Amino acid sequence: MEAEIITIGDELLIGQTIDTNSAYFGQQLGAIGISISRKTAVSDKEAAILGALTEAFSRVELVIMTGGLGPTKDDITKKTLCQYYGCGYRRDEDVLNHLEGLFASRGRLMLETNRVQADVPALCETLHNAVGTAPGMWFDTNGKVLVSLPGVPGEVYHLTEERVVPRLKSKFPLPTVEHRTLVTLQKAESLLSRQLESFEASLPAHLSLAYLPSFNQVKLRLSQVSPSSASTKDIDTYFQQLQEVIQEDVFCLGDIDPALFLSNYLIKNNITFTTAESCTGGWVAHRLMQAPGISAVYPGSLVAYANEVKQTELGIDDRVLAEFGAVSEPCALAMAEGALKKFQVDLAIATTGIAGPGGGTKEKPVGLVYIAVATKHEQFCKPFRLFGHREQIIQRSSNAALWMVKQVLKMPPDSVV
Amino acid sequence: MEAEIITIGDELLIGQTIDTNSAYFGQQLGAIGISISRKTAVSDKEAAILGALTEAFSRVELVIMTGGLGPTKDDITKKTLCQYYGCGYRRDEDVLNHLEGLFASRGRLMLETNRVQADVPALCETLHNAVGTAPGMWFDTNGKVLVSLPGVPGEVYHLTEERVVPRLKSKFPLPTVEHRTLVTLQKAESLLSRQLESFEASLPAHLSLAYLPSFNQVKLRLSQVSPSSASTKDIDTYFQQLQEVIQEDVFCLGDIDPALFLSNYLIKNNITFTTAESCTGGWVAHRLMQAPGISAVYPGSLVAYANEVKQTELGIDDRVLAEFGAVSEPCALAMAEGALKKFQVDLAIATTGIAGPGGGTKEKPVGLVYIAVATKHEQFCKPFRLFGHREQIIQRSSNAALWMVKQVLKMPPDSVV
Numbered sequence: 001m002e003a004e005i006i007t008i009g010d011e012l013l014i015g016q017t018i019d020t021n022s023a024y025f026g027q028q029l030g031a032i033g034i035s036i037s038r039k040t041a042v043s044d045k046e047a048a049i050l051g052a053l054t055e056a057f058s059r060v061e062l063v064i065m066t067g068g069l070g071p072t073k074d075d076i077t078k079k080t081l082c083q084y085y086g087c088g089y090r091r092d093e094d095v096l097n098h099l100e101g102l103f104a105s106r107g108r109l110m111l112e113t114n115r116v117q118a119d120v121p122a123l124c125e126t127l128h129n130a131v132g133t134a135p136g137m138w139f140d141t142n143g144k145v146l147v148s149l150p151g152v153p154g155e156v157y158h159l160t161e162e163r164v165v166p167r168l169k170s171k172f173p174l175p176t177v178e179h180r181t182l183v184t185l186q187k188a189e190s191l192l193s194r195q196l197e198s199f200e201a202s203l204p205a206h207l208s209l210a211y212l213p214s215f216n217q218v219k220l221r222l223s224q225v226s227p228s229s230a231s232t233k234d235i236d237t238y239f240q241q242l243q244e245v246i247q248e249d250v251f252c253l254g255d256i257d258p259a260l261f262l263s264n265y266l267i268k269n270n271i272t273f274t275t276a277e278s279c280t281g282g283w284v285a286h287r288l289m290q291a292p293g294i295s296a297v298y299p300g301s302l303v304a305y306a307n308e309v310k311q312t313e314l315g316i317d318d319r320v321l322a323e324f325g326a327v328s329e330p331c332a333l334a335m336a337e338g339a340l341k342k343f344q345v346d347l348a349i350a351t352t353g354i355a356g357p358g359g360g361t362k363e364k365p366v367g368l369v370y371i372a373v374a375t376k377h378e379q380f381c382k383p384f385r386l387f388g389h390r391e392q393i394i395q396r397s398s399n400a401a402l403w404m405v406k407q408v409l410k411m412p413p414d415s416v417v
Numbered sequence: 418m419e420a421e422i423i424t425i426g427d428e429l430l431i432g433q434t435i436d437t438n439s440a441y442f443g444q445q446l447g448a449i450g451i452s453i454s455r456k457t458a459v460s461d462k463e464a465a466i467l468g469a470l471t472e473a474f475s476r477v478e479l480v481i482m483t484g485g486l487g488p489t490k491d492d493i494t495k496k497t498l499c500q501y502y503g504c505g506y507r508r509d510e511d512v513l514n515h516l517e518g519l520f521a522s523r524g525r526l527m528l529e530t531n532r533v534q535a536d537v538p539a540l541c542e543t544l545h546n547a548v549g550t551a552p553g554m555w556f557d558t559n560g561k562v563l564v565s566l567p568g569v570p571g572e573v574y575h576l577t578e579e580r581v582v583p584r585l586k587s588k589f590p591l592p593t594v595e596h597r598t599l600v601t602l603q604k605a606e607s608l609l610s611r612q613l614e615s616f617e618a619s620l621p622a623h624l625s626l627a628y629l630p631s632f633n634q635v636k637l638r639l640s641q642v643s644p645s646s647a648s649t650k651d652i653d654t655y656f657q658q659l660q661e662v663i664q665e666d667v668f669c670l671g672d673i674d675p676a677l678f679l680s681n682y683l684i685k686n687n688i689t690f691t692t693a694e695s696c697t698g699g700w701v702a703h704r705l706m707q708a709p710g711i712s713a714v715y716p717g718s719l720v721a722y723a724n725e726v727k728q729t730e731l732g733i734d735d736r737v738l739a740e741f742g743a744v745s746e747p748c749a750l751a752m753a754e755g756a757l758k759k760f761q762v763d764l765a766i767a768t769t770g771i772a773g774p775g776g777g778t779k780e781k782p783v784g785l786v787y788i789a790v791a792t793k794h795e796q797f798c799k800p801f802r803l804f805g806h807r808e809q810i811i812q813r814s815s816n817a818a819l820w821m822v823k824q825v826l827k828m829p830p831d832s833v834v
Contacts, residue, residue, distance in 0.1 A: 013453040015443025016629035016636060019436065026432025036430040039458040070606060113607055189487060190530055212433035219433060281706045282699040285720060289698045292774060299723035303702060306716035357709060
């Protein structure tokens with residue numbers, strides 16, 4: 001089954017807002033066997049919305065629409081849908097009650113522009129939006145379903161998971177889709193694809209492999225589509241083969257952020273950690289502290305940008321800085337050891353390097369980064385020659401740090417699934 | 418003049434990649450008077466690409482296409498474009514030379530899948546991609562221009578700014594577009610829109626106001642479209658009026674991230690700063706340290722998650738923690754003062770609160786956050802009652818911290834333009 005997405009809003013077209021909702025829908029609908037065949041973004045104009053909607057319904061029977069439901073006057077989705085369906089408005093009492101409660105609880109004044117959010121096209125059912133002001137709307141006419149949602153991501157997640165997905169499952173007969181995903185870091189898509197050539201050729205028709213690259217990271221997703229609730233034996237067998245082919249490149253299994261995977265591993269194994277960061281400026285710590293419950297293993301950490309902070313806070317010897325400089329293996333190792341002692345943890349990660357754009361020399365060019373990992377028993381340090389802009393070098397450094405921690409801890413890729 | 422964007426890639430539809438390129442094109446083309454009227458994302462299938470391209474050229478004369486130019490076999494844009502234009506391939510020697518140099522410099526083995534990137538549809542001109550492997554392609558037939566670019570964001574930025582924008586400017590007669598943008602934080606779009614109702618009604622036809630909301634922030638963009646290089650007097654007059662209407666809500670002028678604006682102000686005024694963060698876990702520091710040159714005013718900072726770290730690193734008195742707890746005004750103030758002394762800076766920001774999802778009590782619910790700002794002469798602290806998920810509370814806290822610093826420093830909104 002296929003569906004299309006229509007996103008509405010000049011802010012998407014003039015480029016002030018990045019559309020993250022569409023990717024979310026791809027994931028959520030994909031998981032229940034509905035594939036998105038097209039996404040269209042149009043402006044807040046009646047003709048544009050009507051055109052896109054008519055075209056989409058000429059191709060598919062399900063359209064998900066977001067945006068244009070706010071209280072400001074450029075938001076015209078509801079008016080346009082009244083026109084499309086040839087109906088008027090009705091005031092939805094449930095929505096109105098919800099709005100009144102919401103404004104009262106936040107101590108905010110309710111304006112007429114807010115009250116108008118309870119007026120919906122007469123032909124739709126409203127989908128209760130517990131986390132926002134604009135309700136979702138469900139239209140089901142002539143076998144074609146339109147779901148219209150507000151554009152605010154948090155509201156989209158809530159409405160999709162609580163209201164839309166259950167309804168879609170009971171409305172349409174859907175196939176069973178299974179995915180198995182693994183994450184690789186730091187290896188180019190082209191190299192992976194060459195390694196996996198014969199594996200891909202060996203896949204039966206109901207299995208497919210997708211390369212899902214993002215910056216300095218490729219997720220590999222194996223998918224199996226079956227007409228009913230079929231066995232998952234095939235996909236698991238092939239997923240095992242996939243791991244065997246690219247063994248050493250697998251950071252972790254699952255469709256998960258690798259930093260979150262590592263954080264969960266640290267929590268589960270009660271390994272306390274900290275970071276002492278120079279060039280990455282707190283980015284490694286920030287990536288590792290997103291997991292709920294991280295406070296059990298993470299007392300805090302230090303950004304040591306200036307040499308004086310490296311000296312006074314981490315006890316880096318003057319002679320290390322004088323002889324080798326801050327961007328050096330001895331300094332990285334001393335930073336990790338200093339942080340280990342300071343925060344009294346099991347593991348410390350240190351970064352020191354030149355993220356650019358300025359500060360590079362012939363001996364120590366932009367992109368040279370030393371990463372050290374210290375435990376109570378061992379210390380490791382590796383130099384990296386990374387390329388790209390400032391933010392890219394910072395991101396590559398953080399990925400290199402994740403790999404080093406994985407290796408030091410001998411973390412298996414399926415440790416926390 | 419209008420253009421459409423077509424993005425190609427199953428990864429966009431299944432939702433593993435968030436499309437940031439489209440927003441970028443909206444900004445870049447908008448700035449030279451080309452507005453994006455529609456964006457369409459389609460899968461890596463010939464029929465889908467051909468369909469979207471044919472439809473787009475039935476509406477506009479300029480189409481920008483991204484993606485599907487990688488070396489893996491699901492990337493079929495070039496093949497499809499050969500079919501659309503009825504031409505074969507040619508091997509581009511400049512591209513081949515560039516590829517050989519690039520692989521040699523990175524010490525990577527060049528594969529035949531990489532060499533194939535020098536084969537392009539015979540009808541196109543290639544656009545030299547100095548930062549990647551796949552060249553851009555420019556097709557100009559029957560007055561209709563198609564620009565095909567790789568999907569990697571860094572390559573898109575390079576090719577657009579260095580190759581595409583200059584060519585578009587010389588190819589098409591474009592109007593002059595001027596924008597003036599300001600940033601507000603923490604105020605709802607509906608409240609702003611109500612305040613600005615009569616201002617909006619007073620705008621002449623060639624001026625327009627756009628609300629560009631993102632999480633906990635609204636940018637207001639005033640735009641003026643003129644047929645030739647007209648005076649900017651009108652837009653400046655109205656922009657001044659706009660600021661007068663919502664005076665106290667203006668964080669800064671310019672289309673700029675407010676944290677970057679503040680960082681630049683600190684650098685320019687040589688105000689050294691640090692942070693001591695509990696519930697925001699380094700997010701405030703990370704937002705403030707993105708500016709190149711920040712090392713001049715930023716020695717480093719501390720994440721003090723655990724109470725012991727607050728005590729040993731920031732000198733928080735046991736009695737403060739025992740009597741008031743870590744989430745309290747006395748603790749936030751002591752954290753800021755402790756960080757000020759520790760890092761010997763002019764200004765310190767401290768955060769302590771309950772980001773959730775766990776840890777809330779009746780007296781101290783999830784979302785209660787104390788933010789303190791200390792200078793050598795003064796200390797300020799304010800409690801905030803923030804709502805939303807963990808990440809939302811962290812982001813709202815960081816915005817609240819930016820506001821507090823702005824007020825303490827009496828930073829004018831136009832200080833670094």
